[in-house]
Amino acid sequence: MASPQQLTLAASTPASDIAVRGIVARSQQMRDLLRDVVLYSNCDANALILGDTGTGKESIARALHQGHATRWRGPFVSVNCGAIPDGLFESEFFGYTKGAFTGAVTDHAGYLEQAHGGTLFLDELGELPLHQQVKLLRVLEQRTVTRLGSRTPVQVDFRLVAATNRDLRRMAAQGGFRTDLYYRVAVLVFRLPSLDERGPEDKRAIFETILRRLAERNGYRLGNVPEWLLDAVERCHFQGNVRELINLAERVAITCQATGGWNADLLTAMLHHPPGADTAPARSWSAREEAERDRILAHLENHGWRRQVTATALGISRKVLWEKMRKYCLFEAPSLDAGNGGRLGS
CATH class of the missing domain: 1.10.8 (Helicase, Ruva Protein; domain 3)
Incomplete structure (x- = not known):
């Protein structure tokens, strides 16, 4: 694991590339962005990362986490806000005690507690409904959480880094996002170019x-x-x-x-002519389906594409996982067999 000092050196080296947590950047626009990441990584100010889908927002969030003098040793908890069903928000974020509801067979720490001492990364923050935004705002203000089934508040200490591909400022002006939460989160703003x-x-x-x-x-x-x-x-x-x-x-x-x-x-x-360009119909998924696909893909990659382990981690059956993999066209790429010392090119 790289230290904050290594991160700083990598970003300040006067070379053709700047490497921060494996992020390749030769364009001046990205070099400037990465220098800002290094400059502001060693602080506790909340941060908002803006950028289109696929631009690498989580990579920037991880770089901010890795560059902190102390939090880099703590957890980096990544949550896709659009993938959490409305009825599970409190149990997922705040956790619960044994017996709090049917199926709560053990105590469970929510995302907010899991991130204690580290960084909480909330991806697709713009997908969070207004009534859930209020609950998140309260935690950011009070720095305490209370698990479902408990009356004892627990102190939490984490740095919040959020990301979205939506215009939260405009959403706030139109009533689709809480203005107070926006300004609470957008202390530091990083915009990722396409x-x-x-x-x-x-x-x-x-x-x-x-x-x-x-x-x-x-x-x-x-x-x-x-x-x-x-x-x-x-x-x-x-x-x-x-x-x-x-x-x-x-x-x-x-x-x-x-x-x-x-x-x-x-x-x-x-x-x-990308594979399937003419044979496969264009797929139109909702924001929630996109979020679910990203969540399933992340679990598959984290668990080495082992379906039973992934299904267990997701809390679904192996059959349901397979159906969702087919729906979202999630299949592991063939491994690159080294063969007999194969060589590409000369």
Whole structure:
């Protein structure tokens, strides 16, 4: 685990890249953002991260956590506000005592207690209903929580970092978000640019970095990435931002490992014609479904795509998990077999 001092050194090094918690940044816009992250990481002020889906908001939140002089040793509790059913908000956030309700067979600490001594990251804060915003605001003001079934308040100490792809200021002006909560959260504001705003240099750097990480992880030699491929990536538009670019890099790595080299025809077709573009209908999910998909994907990745363990962690059956995986097209990418010392390129 990197120390705050290492984080500061990485961000202040006068090199072509700035690396903060693995975030690749060559564009001046991202370099400036990361310098602000380093500057404000070692404080307890609440922070709000703004950015489109797939821009890497959680990575910035983790960098803020990692850069704190003491909280970096504490927990980083990540919560997707849009994935929590309305009826479970209090039990999930505040926790409960044994016997508080049917099924409460043990004491359970909620997210607010779990984050004690560390950082609470609330993703998709704009999806939190107004009546739940009031409860969160009260905790931020009083710094105490009371579990369901208990009358004893518990002191909590955490740094709040929130993220959203919505305009909370406008929502507050229109009555869709509490103004007092907005100003409580938005002490420090970080805006993440889209990948297109970051420019071709970041597209190239991220793409090449992901390819090399995959090669290192799976034990094969990468070789030099062809210049024509990097140029093509620079010209691509990535509506899904960094997340989509990472997916592309993984597909390219799998294809190159399978074919034994940089197959220009296959890779060019992949860049300009994503898999399933003409055969699969466009999917339109609600914000809550998007949040549920992200939550399931995070659990699958955390548990090595083991469905039974993931289902247990989510509190659902293995059958229900499989149905949701099919619904949201969540399938583990094929592993990159190193084979007989396979080599990509020359």
